[in-house]
Amino acid sequence: MSSVRGRIEASFNAQALMATLGARLVHVEEGEVHILLPFADSLTQQHGYAHAGAITSVVDSACGYAALTKAPVDHEVVSVEFKVNFLRPALGRQFLAIGKVRTAGRLITVCTGEVHATSEEADSKVVAIMQATMMNVRRDT
Amino acid sequence: MSSVRGRIEASFNAQALMATLGARLVHVEEGEVHILLPFADSLTQQHGYAHAGAITSVVDSACGYAALTKAPVDHEVVSVEFKVNFLRPALGRQFLAIGKVRTAGRLITVCTGEVHATSEEADSKVVAIMQATMMNVRRDT
Amino acid sequence: MSSVRGRIEASFNAQALMATLGARLVHVEEGEVHILLPFADSLTQQHGYAHAGAITSVVDSACGYAALTKAPVDHEVVSVEFKVNFLRPALGRQFLAIGKVRTAGRLITVCTGEVHATSEEADSKVVAIMQATMMNVRRDT
Amino acid sequence: MSSVRGRIEASFNAQALMATLGARLVHVEEGEVHILLPFADSLTQQHGYAHAGAITSVVDSACGYAALTKAPVDHEVVSVEFKVNFLRPALGRQFLAIGKVRTAGRLITVCTGEVHATSEEADSKVVAIMQATMMNVRRDT
Numbered sequence: 001m002s003s004v005r006g007r008i009e010a011s012f013n014a015q016a017l018m019a020t021l022g023a024r025l026v027h028v029e030e031g032e033v034h035i036l037l038p039f040a041d042s043l044t045q046q047h048g049y050a051h052a053g054a055i056t057s058v059v060d061s062a063c064g065y066a067a068l069t070k071a072p073v074d075h076e077v078v079s080v081e082f083k084v085n086f087l088r089p090a091l092g093r094q095f096l097a098i099g100k101v102r103t104a105g106r107l108i109t110v111c112t113g114e115v116h117a118t119s120e121e122a123d124s125k126v127v128a129i130m131q132a133t134m135m136n137v138r139r140d141t
Numbered sequence: 142m143s144s145v146r147g148r149i150e151a152s153f154n155a156q157a158l159m160a161t162l163g164a165r166l167v168h169v170e171e172g173e174v175h176i177l178l179p180f181a182d183s184l185t186q187q188h189g190y191a192h193a194g195a196i197t198s199v200v201d202s203a204c205g206y207a208a209l210t211k212a213p214v215d216h217e218v219v220s221v222e223f224k225v226n227f228l229r230p231a232l233g234r235q236f237l238a239i240g241k242v243r244t245a246g247r248l249i250t251v252c253t254g255e256v257h258a259t260s261e262e263a264d265s266k267v268v269a270i271m272q273a274t275m276m277n278v279r280r281d282t
Numbered sequence: 283m284s285s286v287r288g289r290i291e292a293s294f295n296a297q298a299l300m301a302t303l304g305a306r307l308v309h310v311e312e313g314e315v316h317i318l319l320p321f322a323d324s325l326t327q328q329h330g331y332a333h334a335g336a337i338t339s340v341v342d343s344a345c346g347y348a349a350l351t352k353a354p355v356d357h358e359v360v361s362v363e364f365k366v367n368f369l370r371p372a373l374g375r376q377f378l379a380i381g382k383v384r385t386a387g388r389l390i391t392v393c394t395g396e397v398h399a400t401s402e403e404a405d406s407k408v409v410a411i412m413q414a415t416m417m418n419v420r421r422d423t
Numbered sequence: 424m425s426s427v428r429g430r431i432e433a434s435f436n437a438q439a440l441m442a443t444l445g446a447r448l449v450h451v452e453e454g455e456v457h458i459l460l461p462f463a464d465s466l467t468q469q470h471g472y473a474h475a476g477a478i479t480s481v482v483d484s485a486c487g488y489a490a491l492t493k494a495p496v497d498h499e500v501v502s503v504e505f506k507v508n509f510l511r512p513a514l515g516r517q518f519l520a521i522g523k524v525r526t527a528g529r530l531i532t533v534c535t536g537e538v539h540a541t542s543e544e545a546d547s548k549v550v551a552i553m554q555a556t557m558m559n560v561r562r563d564t
Binding site for chain 4: 293294296297298299301302303323324325326327328329333334335336338339340342343358360361362363364365366367368371
Binding site: 229 | 554
């Protein structure tokens, strides 16, 4: 698993958007990856909450890397499509995006994701859920 | 329509994520809004293309503002959910996100979106399509 | 809860499509509903498996009725939209569709669904997962 | 194209669910397929409209067959996933499901679909829109 963790860290560090948003890779295990996004003023929509696009970006990456833990070593993963429901306003000190593999095939991996908002005042709440289709592609093709 | 354009510009300018990504509001008409995202190194995924999350962020905002052109004046629009298909790698000099209203009800507005990539070498290509559900919410609730 | 179960049974029995497909309501609890669809030759796609549309029909109803267990008494539930991933061919003796409420708001309820295929030869397998948006509508409007 | 039409007719006739619902294949061209579903009492949900599942079944098949017009000759098409928005109650004498290819790759084809309801009293109305991911699979694998 350490080599998978290394591959995912290297790939995550190459995703400039994650640095732009301030997101950090915090957990990698077989079939599950967590990405943490601290709230920042640079991420808001017009009401001061985190923008749906910022929330979606981190849970897409979490699902993609969860899929990568199941992909053949000489393959990358790309997002074919995803769908996200926003369950409540993305209000909180930080957002934890959790991506999990539901089924991993030779070509297609289906993942589900959740984004949990945490704050000092209240228990963590799920602000978004994702259902995503990822595809393995051979590296350098 | 000028007051709608004004409302949308004000709201867009209050979406800090749009400035963080470098996106600009370029067109507003009844039922249709365009947002332009120039490619930047800060937006990439691990292969150097624009990250699916950046592409999704601008087309979500384009759909949301298209919905807002149809909403009652004392209402805002929030994203209930959306689904995006990524048709090819998001490669290009700039990305034009087009959001259009399909049906606008009292509470729910359904939009479709497209993101066109343009470059110097080739015709513009659609890199992503969205189908989104937006909801009108009374302001200050 | 007994009155909710009664309302759901009455509504299910009024859904002629469920009888056409041969589906049966088998479980109702707060926030969760199960519908069973025995395999039949009348439900197939071209390879002899259950058609994606038949699988979708029962899990849509399961999600809708799960949402109804959380709706105000004078309201009905309609499907705003849903998304389904098909994880493997729908092969089995019978299919159990499970709909669960993730969050129930005043107007919008978000549900997730699964369809489990069972056969004599193997353990049950999840053949489809759904993420659905349901809306409460006042009865007789 | 005549051989494609023949392949699609043969496959459609092998989809028993289409006969169970009363659906007919009415148009095939490169990248676009139409399926007609006359309203019937056997298709209803609890308010007497056509059930979302019946509407979804025909537009899924229309999208799948549209994808098949673009698939290599020795391949079949399966539904990876789809998402449907229901724009208004499915009320009408008949429903015309139109599936169109947006992009066809070697493995993955992305389609959009619409279902138009027609009645004697009013112009036809779009009652549902779909965004679907189809996959080419080699026959007999």
